[in-house]
Amino acid sequence: MNDPLHRALSDAEASDEAAGYTVPVALVRSRVRRRRAVRAGGVVGVAALAVVAVVVATPSFLPRTPAADPPIGPAPGVVADWPAQFDRCGKQVDDVLDEAGGLALRATLAAATGNAIAVHTTMAAPESVTDGWIYGTELTVVDSDGVVVGVQEGPSVPALDEIDAYYANVLFGGEPFPLESDDTLPLVSCEQYPSGNGSIAIPAGSYRLWVTQTVGYSGKDVSGNGRASTDLPLVVGAGGEPSPTADAAAAAAPPADDLFACGRPVDVSIHALPDAAGLVLAADTPESDWSSTAPPWSVTLGASGGRTIDARTDSAGSLALVDDGVIVGFVVPGRGALRELTVGPDATAELDGPTLVVPCGAAQLRGSYVAWPYVVAQPTRSVDADGVVSTPASPVVVVANPRQVTFGL
Amino acid sequence: MDDDPLAVLARERGRALFGYAYLVSGDARTAEDLVQDALVRTFSRRRAGFTPDDAERYVRRAILTCYLDGVRRSQRWSRVRHLLGSSGDVADPAVAVGAVVDVRSALATLAPQERVAAVLRYCEDLTVPEVAARMELAEGTVKRYLSTATRKLTDLLGPLPALEELPVMQGKARS
Missing domain, CATH: 2.60.40 (Immunoglobulin-like)
Known part of the structure; x- marks a missing residue:
């Protein structure tokens, strides 16, 4: 019997890290109360406004034939008074973004007013897909350690496996791929989450902005919901105002800019292709x-x-x-x-x-x-x-x- | 002093829960998040006659579920992460091996599912079917994880308890 392994649980309990740990009971109670409220469906608040905003902000994707009323109530995963995107706060971006559908997203940024950023997106789909519609675009601000420090203010998009149920009474009209969209979205800091006490302004500095878009698609033999993300450099000024960096356009270009870059001569020839390790x-x-x-x-x-x-x-x-x-x-x-x-x-x-x-x-x-x-x-x-x-x-x-x-x- | 199950559990078993999450995840900050998320999951459902002992069992189970859910989400995303942005995201086992070799650093050389399987099997003394049930995996999958984990841990810690139910893996182990 290997004693250290058998003792590992008690050793971990007695570790220095455990000795310095205290359960944040008040915070747990607060989260429990919010979760119970959501379960009971009793709290609508910001989340309900967010749902309305989703529908209003995407008129081109509204029903071809008006169906039943859009869904009312918090989006799945919304924690009562916090839209669901705040759940990404403090987590590694790799852990909170998912993808599906074999889609390809590209984005460009432009300055807007205040704490907003303008995002233009283009979403492409596999050949088997003919048309699609956009459920929503979300933004995630990530620091140099890959930790989420800010998100978009306003509506959230339901999780992929909850979309069909959430929009059960809404018909979306399709458009041919690639789908283009323009959104201007405010960015707010995670410091306010979950206590509500921290600053809403993202601290000045350099970040990566992850743009995530969720779409529905259909083709002759295929249909479904998909999601794709892409990231761009972002600078936030002293007043919390975000703006694209000077090299954002280059960053939006494909990742081989040592060899190929907009406006530059081609650096390779048939007789001098780069070494590609065989x-x-x-x-x-x-x-x-x-x-x-x-x-x-x-x-x-x-x-x-x-x-x-x-x-x-x-x-x-x-x-x-x-x-x-x-x-x-x-x-x-x-x-x-x-x-x-x-x-x-x-x-x-x-x-x-x-x-x-x-x-x-x-x-x-x-x-x-x-x-x-x-x-x-x-x-x-x-x-x-x-x-x-x-x-x-x-x-x-x-x-x-x-x-x-x-x-x- | 609060005497409801949450307060009692937090006061009397908080460190034990943290230790469990720490052993499972190998990271102190992750462990803190796991304990908190597991407590929220557990206490969000109202249960009659819920004692702190009952709650601890639920919370331990929830810690495991939260961690494995996170690992699955992370793996899903790592498959699509841009390769130019992912340098250094895979820990070099040699670094861990070169560090102080104790149980936690040995466990840190395992893939997440291997680590969970090893903790449940060796530290909690669960049987393979019990480990499979906790991880919501097939027994064969758990045996594969345990086989790989056992081989890695034996290299670092010496012989482990015999596992009669483990098959002898032929050829290259897959993780």
Whole structure:
């Protein structure tokens, strides 16, 4: 018998950490009271206003044919006088954001007045999905440790598995993907939660702003609800006013900006592709049919020189679009599901998924461009033809040969 | 002095509950959150004749549920987290092994589900079927977690109690 393991519970109870711990009874009582109130359905307050705001703020998604009244009462998960998004406060962002539906979200920020920030979003879906509707956009402010320090004021969006029940009496009219939206949302500090005593202003500093959007979608053989997130840098001024950083536009671009960045010349050539730790890329792109919506296309990862490589990647491929030697736009995926893959002499891996066309600046993409396909991947283990094993340390950008694509002629 | 079950439990068993959550989660701040969330879950339902002993059993169960729910949510998100933003998010077991080797640092080398299974099996002396019931998992899954956990813990702590019900795992263990 291993005594230390058997004693572990009593040792943990007697640890220094436990000795300094006291149950916050008053806080627990307060949370219990609120939870009981929600169970009883007796408290509507802010949450009910939030529900109304959701419906009012999204007129384009209201019923094609007015159905029964929208749901009344707190959104699922709402803790009485605190909208549900405050439940994210103090937690690691990785623990509180979820995703579903294989969707791709991109966002850009613009300054607004006071403690509000303007967010423009574009949501793309897999090819099998034809149209969709937006349930809502939520914001989460995260500090450098990944801890949630602020959220949007106002309505919350129900949890994915509660949406259908919550909107049981509401019909949403669909629009073709990609779905575009513009929201201006106030950001407030988590310091006020749950006591209600702290400041509502987010302290001045630099943060990441996570933009999360929840949508419904339908297609010929598929329908459901989905959610995707993306993050951008955010600066908060001394008065708690948020604004995008100067490099927010660059941050919204795909994550290979050492090689490809808006307005810059292409830094690679067919004869000088970047070292990708043995990974190689082929791409299957239609030459025409490109518009604000990308047609289906794919890339295939492989390995060179008889290597066998384990790698991770979380996205479909990207395209850097070049006009007259300068990058003028991108076709980019969202944050896809992380894939573990192995490529080698007898194995390749095809990557595909929804992608979005992102011009540099406001100009429309029209005409023919040189397109450089690429993928960001993290090789985790490489075995060369002689059986020598190595463990690459850094993510690599795997670039395929360029080709021509034509937009909207 | 308050004598309702919550006050009594907090006063007399607060540290024990914290210790349990600490052992399960391996992190003091997480343990504090787990205890608080578990107390809220437990006392939000009105129960007649609810003694502090009854409550402690409920709270311990809720601590486990809260922790496993959190782990599942975290895993779901980690699958879609951007790889460029995730460097360093996987603890290097060698670091923990190189630290002072006690039970908590040994447990810290385990994946979350492995750790919970090990705590329930070795520290609470539950049987494999009981562990499976607590974790809401199949017995085979629990045995797999325990097999991997046992191998890792044995390397750090020496031989563990024999587990007759554990299968011999062939080939590479999956976690």
